[in-house]
Amino acid sequence: MKLFSAEQIRQWDAFTIKNEPVSSLELMERAANACTRWIVKNTLADSYCIFCGKGNNGGDGLAIARLLYNANKTVTVFILESATGGSDDFNSNFNILHHLSAIPVYSIRSEKELPQLPPDCIIIDALFGTGLNRRLTGLAATLVEHINSFRMPVIAIDMPSGLFCDQSSLGNPIIKASHTLTFQVPKLAFLVAENADFFGQVHIMDINLHPGFSEKTPAKFHITDSSLIRSIYQPRKTFAHKGNFGHALIIAGSTGKTGAAVLSTRACLKTGAGLVSAHIPRQSLPIIQMAAPEAMAFPDAEDHYITRMDYEPDDFSSIGMGPGIGKELKTRFLLRELLEKIKKPLVLDADALNIIAATKGYLKLIPSKTIITPHPKEFSRLFGDTANDFEKIELASSKSMEMNIIIALKGHNTFIAHPNGAGYFNHTGNAGMAKGGSGDVLTGMITSLLAQGYTPEQSAVYGVYLHGLAGDLAARDRGMESMIASDIIEHIGNAFKQL
């Protein structure tokens, strides 16, 4: 699914008005109807306090007020006055509302007019939407803080007021919504961790914007959805043999972190590679053979960490290196040798990335089309700090293009940057996965997909989606608190079945 900017959404509204055709006011009515239906169905209250700005977001608020009133609800409207007059559709809805004398409408022109609210009401925030063009200050900012001081649930229309759609809002006054009813498509602002306190649960209101616009308009960012994954997925052929699905090698583990090797190797096995081998420190040999008997093992000459390759890396279909390997000098040399030699697809994670970040000259050795899977700290070690999440996403995108690599920046909505400039946000996965070992599982899964012949771009998007889906199924069965990384592996099978 394409992720559009505030400007593109404005163009989409205009395209719909022209080509459906539908009047702007009718489109607003459609939006208000969708919100009202959701509100009536999902809230038990009888009383609603609706805060409106004077743009089209405020126009939505006025139309919702009328529709809730028609549904026999008690409605009070507060309008934040501004120096400029209202938008045309705001004014039209204001005139309609004006004739319904049963709906009280109050103006807020100064701090003295900030209202007290009945404790059993639900607040609807229709102050500002995608038209926000500067940080809120003055009375608007004070009103936002005033609304945030109440304990009642807040339902934001389209955007929590004060939140920018596609740029950082760090430190700004923003409505803290319990639910956001957003129109047609998710917004970039809802995908980044720094905004997590503001939008609550996001619900998409389908207002039937014209499909012609989204089909022909390119977008830089996308949300991975099941239809994309189904288009990538290759079913196994009936007469296939193990040679058709590649031979994956996992290079992982050191004393005290053999678990990372076990998790990666088992995840790799469970994701469909024909053969899986693990290169582990010598002492880990019996452990990996017990924990993953289906895998072959290459024990290193050294007991406690990894020091040398007694094989040709290009004899494997793909290699995943990093989970739990530590940063011993000989391990660093091994990584260098691998980076210089390998021609086959590669995944680098965890300590492989930390070694690269800490060792001068290594970053530029990363081969083209390598997939790296840093969490935000590993990302900062590699590429430096950024002021906010939006800059981090841009930096990931530009580094991916510059270095011709795929970057999976892990988080709640893992962002995958492709070298052609496209970016994919993942929406599967949950906070139950915020535990040691979850990332090791991902490395194994992506390495497995690469071995089977999926391209690096496909493997990253598909692997991250499947990993999150397996995590969601694990959470459903075991609960977010109790699930552990091994449970993600146990649910990979069911995740495949759900594709």
Ligand SMILES: NC(=O)C1=CN([C@@H]2O[C@H](COP(=O)(O)OP(=O)(O)OC[C@H]3O[C@@H](n4cnc5c(N)ncnc54)[C@H](OP(=O)(O)O)[C@@H]3O)[C@@H](O)[C@H]2O)[C@@H](O)CC1
């Ligand atoms: N037909 C359609 O197009 C549909 C549109 N829809 C709805 O329209 C919304 C977008 O409406 P919009 O473009 O009118 O912008 P909106 O969010 O109301 O804000 C603009 C107003 O705010 C003001 N303003 C901005 N920043 C400010 C600040 N920091 N501090 C103070 N003022 C500030 C700005 O004033 P100005 O910059 O001129 O001073 C202007 O008056 C969208 O989110 C959705 O809800 C739906 O009904 C579906 C159909």
Ligand SMILES: Nc1ncnc2c1ncn2[C@@H]1O[C@H](COP(=O)(O)OP(=O)(O)O)[C@@H](O)[C@H]1O
């Ligand atoms: N709150 C969350 N929501 C969704 N996914 C999460 C969440 N927290 C962590 N994850 C996922 O779990 C994995 C954690 O990886 P990482 O931090 O490398 O863990 P480790 O190194 O301990 O294995 C990532 O794939 C990340 O996307």
Ligand SMILES: [K+]
């Ligand atoms: K709003």
